[in-house]
Amino acid sequence: MLSDRQGWSKGIGIVSWTLKIASVSTATLWKVPVDKAPLALQDVLRWIQGNGWWMFVALAVLILIIDSVASKLRDPWILNAVQEALDELQQHGFEGKELKNDPLDLHRLTLFRHHRTCFRRYPFWGGFMVPVLRSGHLTKRTNAFFRVPDRADQTEGIVGRAFRTANTIKVTDLPDVGTDNANADDVMLYAEKTFVTPEWVRENKPKARSFMGIPVRVGGKILWILVVDSQKPDSEAILKKIERRYETTARNFVKLLERLP
């Protein structure tokens, strides 16, 4: 799944408040005389009063960590605004006459962010591009976590090449490998042209036939890559159109990304 920051933000907020209530309760119960408490609570009180000191330390550390994570996930309106910008780019690019009957999920925009670690891949370290947001409301599920180590020739995917070379990368006219009986030569060609392994292609059966990766600088740093993928193989004109539109809206887009951790 793409990172659902709003959901995480809410969940972490609930955990944080639960821990805070637990720590206040611990403090209150610390000095309650055990023998005066109801029988059912006496064992719990004894345990709290015997282990109270480290519980306090543990709760304090947990609250600090969770609050710090929560602060990074706040401002869901920024994510909503970025999502709207992606949706607008998608609609603008694929609104042409011959495309107007296509479902929009055939042509998508995905925003990837650079992370040093990723627990969806092993080894977990070495640099990754992780999908954060995707245009539209469908096809949000993805296994697209690409490695971007320091060596450019070892990067994976169009997103990896765009990240390491800092160039806009376009690949069109890819063969159809989205079915179970895809031709072995096509799988090999697809893998070569998109900088992934043939195994990855066979496993994921990607349906996209064209890609464009645009490196997005925020404060001069490339931390984000905008990837456009389309099931239309000859989509050069569409990719160009999206690129031009991106240029006209990018200053606002970058302002939003500046506020994300």
Place this chain on the structure above:
Amino acid sequence: MSTGNWISVNLNSKLAPKTILDRGVLVSVQASPHDVPKAVRGGWDPAIQRFVIEFRYLDNETYVKERGDENLTLRIGKNSHRLLGLELDLKSLRASTVALEFTHALRDKAMREIENVVQRRENSGSSDSVNYEFARMALEQRRDNLMPENELAAAI
């Protein structure tokens, strides 16, 4: 600082994709839109007593100064190493220039320095040299609007 208004530049026609061989695969690559200046401006900055030319990109970035030569300082992007601006020491330049040719000399100086930087970046194999090419093109496109003679005369 006191600089003029931003003057937009359109270098889209120069943004032609190149087909390169990458790991044995032909790939279409072109400069990221973030590496192409979208606007330029020039003006006298009394605080530092320099004529400043600035390039605007899709994102904002802080800069570090790098000495070009005795009359010129470059503003280089702290993270991206893009060319964000030029600071020209008019007084020093004027001392070595005939008055009537001053404006031309100044423009030529800026252009020449960018050329030198492009050359240096290219020679060092730096991947950001393409940005300097675009900065040079932006300056060429708007050179007449950037350094109006009356402002230069007032500045010195």
